[in-house]
Amino acid sequence: MSQKVLLNAKEVNIILHRLACQLIENHNDFSNTVLIGIQPRGKFLANRLCKMLREDYKIKNVELGQLDITFFRDDFRRGDKPLEANTTEIDFVVENKKVVFIDDVLYTGRSIRAALTAIQSFGRPDEIELLTLIDRRFSRHLPIQPDYRGRQVDAINDEKVKVNWIENEGEDSVYLINK
Numbered sequence: 163m164s165q166k167v168l169l170n171a172k173e174v175n176i177i178l179h180r181l182a183c184q185l186i187e188n189h190n191d192f193s194n195t196v197l198i199g200i201q202p203r204g205k206f207l208a209n210r211l212c213k214m215l216r217e218d219y220k221i222k223n224v225e226l227g228q229l230d231i232t233f234f235r236d237d238f239r240r241g242d243k244p245l246e247a248n249t250t251e252i253d254f255v256v257e258n259k260k261v262v263f264i265d266d267v268l269y270t271g272r273s274i275r276a277a278l279t280a281i282q283s284f285g286r287p288d289e290i291e292l293l294t295l296i297d298r299r300f301s302r303h304l305p306i307q308p309d310y311r312g313r314q315v316d317a318i319n320d321e322k323v324k325v326n327w328i329e330n331e332g333e334d335s336v337y338l339i340n341k
Contacts, residue, residue, distance in 0.1 A: 168296075169313060171328075177313060178211060192225070193223060195262060196261055197226045197227070198228070198256075198264065199264045201228050201248035201250070203265065205228045206327040206329055207265070207325075212224050227252035228252070230248040233247065235272060236272060250280075257284075260290075261289070261290045263291070263292050269302075271304035271306035292308045294312065295325060297314045299314050317338055
């Protein structure tokens, strides 16, 4: 197994600031916009962006939630081991709001399809956008594209993109791993 650094901590930070600025350009004061991290790994990116918007860009009313998609996936019964659900924390109304789904890696598109189904339990958003740190553009199974992307990566199917967050793995980095 070998791994190559795609992004170091400094590059991740620059990309996060760019994504935050793009969100501000499109959503102004976030009075009609909510951010939702896709569990399990999108929550780290969503938390980081929310903190950045509040602290660095002084946006006061950013609403942040976490969405568990475990039982909405079309492949959830295919594994041998029992599934463990993550938590969903959405303590605000999504009805008629602009929702920004946030996930670390866009790969096949199946997680986002599951999120589109799962969010319907909370109301009917006016609009849904997708923000992803890494877009594996040649791996899509469904016609889903990000509205905001940190970096496009052309990884072939046996390669894995691993996003590390300082809160979870002790460093901010992105690796391309050959199995």
